[in-house]
Amino acid sequence: MVRRSSGEQVALYLRRLIFDGRLRQGDRVPQDEIARTLGISRIPVREALLTLEREGWVTIKPHRGAFIGALDEAAVRDHYTLYGLIYGFAARRAIQRHTPELAAGLAAICAALDGESDPATVGRLNHDFNRLILETASSPRLRAVLRAMVGIVPGNFFELVPGSVEVERAGTAAVLAAVRAGDADRAAEEYAVMLSRQGDLVVELFKSRDLFPAAA
Numbered sequence: 001m002v003r004r005s006s007g008e009q010v011a012l013y014l015r016r017l018i019f020d021g022r023l024r025q026g027d028r029v030p031q032d033e034i035a036r037t038l039g040i041s042r043i044p045v046r047e048a049l050l051t052l053e054r055e056g057w058v059t060i061k062p063h064r065g066a067f068i069g070a071l072d073e074a075a076v077r078d079h080y081t082l083y084g085l086i087y088g089f090a091a092r093r094a095i096q097r098h099t100p101e102l103a104a105g106l107a108a109i110c111a112a113l114d115g116e117s118d119p120a121t122v123g124r125l126n127h128d129f130n131r132l133i134l135e136t137a138s139s140p141r142l143r144a145v146l147r148a149m150v151g152i153v154p155g156n157f158f159e160l161v162p163g164s165v166e167v168e169r170a171g172t173a174a175v176l177a178a179v180r181a182g183d184a185d186r187a188a189e190e191y192a193v194m195l196s197r198q199g200d201l202v203v204e205l206f207k208s209r210d211l212f213p214a215a216a
Contacts, residue, residue: 006040008048010034010044010045011051011052011150012154013048014057018057018068021209023068025069025213026068027067027068028065028068029058029065031065031066049066051150055152056069056071071152071206071212076152076199076203077196077203079149079152080198080199080202081192081196083195084195085192087133088187088188089142091184091190093139094133095182095184096184098179098182099136102136102179103180105132106175106179109128109129109132109172113168113172116165119156119158120159122168129172153202157198162201162205163201167194167201168198171190171195172194174194175190175191177190
């Protein structure tokens with residue numbers, strides 16, 4: 001299990017309130033109420049709001065408080081495009097530093113994904129696939145960049161985003177084929193395509209939840 005700081009837990013809680021429509025664009029974030037609900041001081045709440053402001057979820061107005069903003073469609077697509085670029089870069093490095101265990105390990109994960117529909121299991125396998133790529137790439141800088149990025153879907157991605165399991169299954173199989181061929185460019189491209197398609201699904205989900213600002 002991933003251990004989260006109090007601030008990270010508050011940020012996840014707030015993302016969920018927004019995702020569920022309990023806090024809407026323009027609403028003032030009830031900081032005292034959130035602190036009481038979670039049984040914490042206001043310090044982690046303020047930490048969470050700073051994080052969410054960087055991500056575009058809230059706007060902090062001096063002497064007035066924090067207000068719910070709205071991610072637009074372009075911001076969501078940019079988020080997944082960046083993920084695709086980062087993991088694509090990792091795949092290039094992994095192929096350049098190829099180890100005998102890489103293709104075999106990725107193949108075992110893809111085999112486990114084949115036909116798997118349980119969201120929790122798919123999430124674990126997705127983590128294992130990406131982790132093996134990153135470990136083989138052996139780039140501390142890549143890890144630092146990824147730590148600075150936070151998923152914008154609060155909860156189990158594969159449970160909440162319809163169609164994401166199928167995209168994951170096809171995408172990881174395509175990356176594996178490129179790794180087996182030793183084709184770094186193709187591996188990077190397949191990662192970019194997979195994450196772009198996941199981004200498309202998130203955009204549709206957010207539209208269905210009316211999370212984007214109304215067109216002017």
